[in-house]
Amino acid sequence: MAGADGQQHRTLADSATAILHEAILTGRLPAGTPLRLTEMADLLGMSMSPVRESIRRLAAIGLVEVVQHKGAWVMPLTVEDAIDTHEARIAMETALVERAATRFTEADAQRAAAALAEHVAASARGDAPAARRAHTEFHFTIYRAAGSRWLLRGLEPVWENSERYRFATVTPPGQHEERVREHQAILDACVTGDVAAAVAAVQVHIRHAAERVLAKMNTDAVAVPPPRGPQARPAG
Template sequence: MTAAKAPVTKRATPNQAYQAILELIVDGQVTPGSPLRLQELADSIGTSMMPVRQALRQLEAVGVVEIIPNKGAQVRPISTEDLLDTYRTRIALEGILCHRAAENFTPADKERAMSALEEQRAALQDDDHSAARGAHREFHYAIYRAAGTPWLLRSIEPTWLNSERYRIASEHDGDMLTLRRTEHEAILKACTSHKPEPAREALRSHLISTVNHIDLSLGQRLTILTSGPCGY
């Protein structure tokens, strides 16, 4: 495993190690199916093995890492069925959040979401894809927090993190990034206008479009799979 060092100290907490390892995975520096060796990871991110061991358990809990008895940890492999299941689940759960957010959306929610979009645009201009991913997440979560359903918000974390592993290819596609911006603005407009069903559908279209970019035939399958009222 070859990876750039992250700014983590010898006394890093498990959460800091978690964030550093997760960044290596979603940035593609550690590829799906690759082994995650404790000492190599500790050396790579500049910490001891204890927080790394705890971080790997946390990453296993959210489904990004597998810990195999007598073998150790590895990045969970990606597959067609995993991608479809991930995005189908996102459409179902995040669609509910979008629907409820549109019912409750305030000017402050709009300001937070617009600020995140601007931060994403600026980060992409600077070719800072890590910051762009963070701003992209903040845009969606600014909307989802407006739904006022903390437990549902917590439930989307595993599929969100898993989908980040599939999104990496589109991060460097200028035309696709322009399309994503338009889709984000459509979601925000529906929420700002207090239109729950259009907000849900804009989110669904956005996620299907993301899958289309990975594989058009998969996007077509996802469209069929999520044609029901709840995305299932």
């Protein structure tokens, strides 16, 4: 029975984590929202134990802040954090795509192309959760080709935080096509093994994302310094 109870706890904790994770990323639980155990447990229809575990997991990936004896709340969204988040993405994703472009296989290309097609289709039909999953799968299919589990592990919490800012930014209709072109440029460069083009495409893509976020968050976007990052290096 102990084993069954433990499995049920893990299942409930997994469910609570998935629900709260999606709510935080999409803004249904806005930045700064207190995550009170009793309220969350009532909302999710489960005991406080799996909810407590889910909050611990979300804190481990940087989406929730927990202070002993004070409670837990959704991490705030700030200009400084947005800049730091996108700078970290540039550094890590540059390193990943630089390696991935030299190791990219036909199977990698097919999986990435399928994820990109689903991202476009889900966005067109207004299915934000499916679009987010496909967007993540597209990028991480490419980055997994780099063969670096430590870089991937390092990127995951940064990526999750970046998604919060992406959801908080309404993309004008004309920029959807621009983002599709940027994604396609990353994929094309990896397929052809053009390291310099892959690096440049990733950096342009992330910088444009940062610009949209900062323009949304600041009334005077010009005064906000752009995210730094390594510059594209010529191949060879």
